[in-house]
Amino acid sequence: MSKMEKAAQRVLTPLILGNPGKIALEDQGILAMWAQKTALTAMLVSSDEQREGGYGLARSEYKAFYLHRERMQPLDCSRFWIGEYAEDDGFSAVRVTPLVLHSPRNPEPDVPCGYALTIVLGRVVVQGIRFTSADAEVDVKSTMDMPQLWPGQGTLQWPGGTPCTRESFLGFADGKRLRGVDGQVALQPWRQAAHMPESVHAGDQVAVPAMCRKHVVSYPATLLMEAMRGRFYAFLRTCGCQVTYLLHTDSDRSRFRAHGDDAVRIYKRLPGEEQRLVDGTEPFLCKRLPADADAAIMKAASQL
Structure with missing residues (x-):
């Protein structure tokens, strides 16, 4: 974990400060792993009861992450993008949203198929999606056109795509800018977690x-x-x-x-x-x- 943290700090520090730069292919898996670790840590506040009901992350996610820690890349069935947070207002956040695959002909599933994780740190925003079952995985793209961090496709230039703002953050973090590539199945926030009654x-x-x-x-x-x-x-x-x-x-x-x-x-x-x-x-x-x-x-x- 210390190797991952040091590599993430080296690459992210200038970006957090808003300095444009390039992210080498060999660093991209490490950054995606760091983002996934950060989200898993944030969700430790979920109780066992909440996990069983789908509100937290299953213990199997933590076990899988630990068993694959030497690979220096995120869990399988994951995809990540990295973009710019456009405002210099000191805002930071870690948000995890359960997701479901929705088809117009079928009711919403009883349990999520995966989750979106979104991190804002300084001028950097990282968003990822992890499908918790290979059977549920679909090819996904972000309509924000942010550079794909993982799986790596070569050296990428930061920033790129549509910047995230304070106003657009909640919809973005809830996975509403993620789309299935084939257009047949929609990804959307799991209603039971994302649509609580208002105060x-x-x-x-x-x-x-x-x-x-x-x-x-x-x-x-x-x-x-x-x-x-x-x-x-x-x-x-x-x-x-x-x-x-x-x-x-x-x-x-x-x-x-x-x-x-x-x-x-x-x-x-x-x-x-x-x-x-x-x-x-x-x-x-x-x-x-x-x-x-x-x-x-x-x-x-x-x-x-």
């Missing part, structure tokens, strides 16, 4: 549908106002199933990041002093997140 702002509370799909959890609308000012917070909420979740506010949503005992342990490891807000008759406890919220949560999760 509701009512009075001094924001009600968020819980992952159980049976209950809602709430947090003070004060945090919504804070999010509009670019200040984000992490907090714990328990639904009617007596399941505790770790959530945090973001620029455009409230995000579930962990579940059960792991949620509590990650929250305790997050940096910063705990704050008490007035929430009716009970204090509401939360932590102000640093600018790179994803990195802070991933670091706390890796310490479990």
